[in-house]
Amino acid sequence: MSDWKKFLTEQRIAYFSMEIGLTAEIPTYSGGLGVLAGDTIKTAADLKIPLVAVTLLSRKGYFLQTIDDQGRQQESPNTWDPEKLLECLPAKTLLSIEGRDVKVQAWLYRVTSPSRGQVPVLFLDTDIPGNADEDRGITDYLYGGDQAYRLKQEIVLGIGGARLLAQLGFSIRKYHMNEGHASLLTLELLTRSRRPLEDTWDERNSWNTREVISKCVFTTHTPVRAGHDQFPYELVERILDHEIPLDLLKGLGGQEQLNMTLLAMNLSQYVNGVAKKHGEVSQAMFPGFEIHAITNGIHPFTWTSPYFVNLYGRYLPSWATEPEMLVRVDSIPDAEIWEAHCGAKAYLFQYISETCGIELDPDILTIGFARRVATYKRGDLIFTDLERLLRIGEGKLQLVFGGKAHPHDTPGKELIHRIMEVIASCRDRIRMVYLPNYNMEVASRLIPGVDLWLNTPMRPLEASGTSGMKAAINGVPNFSVLDGWWIEGHIEGVTGWSIGPPSKGNSTSQNHTAEDVEDLYAKLENTIMPLYYQDRAGWIRVMKNAIGKNAYYFNTHVMMRRYVTEAYCH
Structure with a gap:
């Protein structure tokens, strides 16, 4: 008999996320948002924070990426078998979507920490006999389909998730x-908290928004306007069956379209961005709201290479549960730091050889750039003046790229194609590789194995940028535009290097491409490469600073303690 009912014995924080990245075996994530969610859950288990997470099952994943002979991304379903990894719970709930009854069930996965903390994760699923064929596919693809498909998924996640928690007996704080x-x-909570009509002076006043607000916390993750879901009310009226009067819904979610960010902000007691700068940018985007900032982090043990896990274990035994101990990294001899890094680099290069048939030189400075492919992240910025890059880097630089573009993002897919064209045209002068199907497993090899982590977004569109934190905990310095978390973590020449001028103001239309390109090439040629090749002790000092001044603080243990004391305690 399952012991899942042990999770019902205390009040919990219900953490809802469309995507959650726990392991590459469960491909229910697309990028940083989902991996951040997974790291949050793992840290809640480490710290024994009473959390229950809710997400979608995404039976066919996000997608598997291959790069064809023409250098173009091709997608295929990433089908996985939940029966092998999860436990189906004995409860179902009913939703009304487009006037049809849709059943929703939950699969349970337990995230267990060495500290013996455990967090249940519920994966919601509509692939149930009795549901119409089109409804059985609602939870198939992460971010798949059209606007109607997305709205149906969000009904399952938000309303279905809240109902299943109640049906299973969870007590939610x-x-x-x-x-x-x-x-x-929030609409489900509004419906539950509705006061009897006879006790109020009109119908609108019967909806107890104050009670709902007291229960809700909202984290916004993007200053890119396209990243905030909006649905025409005509579509909402056709698909969503709810009791909330249209005028009240428009008052909470926006007059023109149902803006999901606005709906959450209007019905949450605590709203935050994911870095100090992102909090300021979000405040400018949504004036009238009080928007706090809790900087994202990464789960220390998950993202530290085995070579550094062993090294930290010898010198800083409690580092995984007390990452603040990394501030003592200077107690580790330089030679052992370098040896651990060389091990991680060899591990990556072996994977590249096996996957792509390309042999990289372990003695050459290797730069990594891998993340979700979107044009504002400017993955090809380093190629702006290709002749200059070749002059600087021939025989002295190697580059490793990775990342998926959303199947509907044509400009993002074209960006991958351009990078592949440059890789092909320069193969005799600078060795470069694009690793296909970037996921958690590939990232765990790639990020620790490069010497320098590159990040070149258009400022201020990088909300946080947790890949740079994953680099830092492995002693890989950042070379990044001053945006997101790097504004807080950057000390020039100490923890890494900046690219271009600081971000000024909160406009989302800033563009310093010419300055960024010039600074990138100049620092690479005159500062970074000489340090790497001519002053190994100086380079290792920057590696140690990345660990002791960045990784000790920019982790989900610090982040979650702030959520507990600032967001969850009221």
């Missing part, structure tokens, strides 16, 4: 919405 995808849970 707070509902934490990780991005606006789960915002419809």
